[in-house]
Amino acid sequence: MYSYKAPYAMTPQYVTVHNTGNTASARNEVAYMNSNYNYTSYHVAIDDKEAVQAVPFNRNAWHAGDGNGNGNRKSIGIEICYSMDNGYSGAKSARYKAAEENAALYIAHVLHQYGWGMDRLKRHYDWSGKDCPHKMHATGTYQAFRNRVQAHLNALKKGSTASKPANKPASKPAAKPKPQK
Numbered sequence: 001m002y003s004y005k006a007p008y009a010m011t012p013q014y015v016t017v018h019n020t021g022n023t024a025s026a027r028n029e030v031a032y033m034n035s036n037y038n039y040t041s042y043h044v045a046i047d048d049k050e051a052v053q054a055v056p057f058n059r060n061a062w063h064a065g066d067g068n069g070n071g072n073r074k075s076i077g078i079e080i081c082y083s084m085d086n087g088y089s090g091a092k093s094a095r096y097k098a099a100e101e102n103a104a105l106y107i108a109h110v111l112h113q114y115g116w117g118m119d120r121l122k123r124h125y126d127w128s129g130k131d132c133p134h135k136m137h138a139t140g141t142y143q144a145f146r147n148r149v150q151a152h153l154n155a156l157k158k159g160s161t162a163s164k165p166a167n168k169p170a171s172k173p174a175a176k177p178k179p180q181k
Helices: 026-035 070-074 094-114 124-128 134-139 142-157
Strands: 014-019 044-046 051-053 075-080 121-123
Touching (some): 026 051, 044 094, 094 142
Antiparallel strands (some): 044 051
């Protein structure tokens, strides 16, 4: 899989948030990605129940649409599941809202683990202009998402025990990330 999904070693410098553009769970997203020969890849898929790691953080993934730019070569790609519940620009479903909240918490853990601030959180849109994360764009809630990530990050910096997204054994579950060396 690494020869085409994650061919290069990577020292991450950013986290990029995405919406999956379908209604599959995190496990199904990762299973699909691993079952085909498309170059598209990402590091973690997150749904309402768990975070599933697909590619280690020390390998690149092809998720940002910027070729060999910083999005693909220096950014951890996080996919939020269930974004097509209620259609492309429809209201957020309950399970999408839960997945988005799990993603906010997970991203805060990644930022904290690497000692990064909110300036390291990017959207797919920031790298290539693609309408992604489309559900947040359509509902005008990207800044509210950033605010939730910041609140979780603040709690982690104060030593609070922020809850973790639930995880179950999978290919590589990822409730609290550890930097890859």
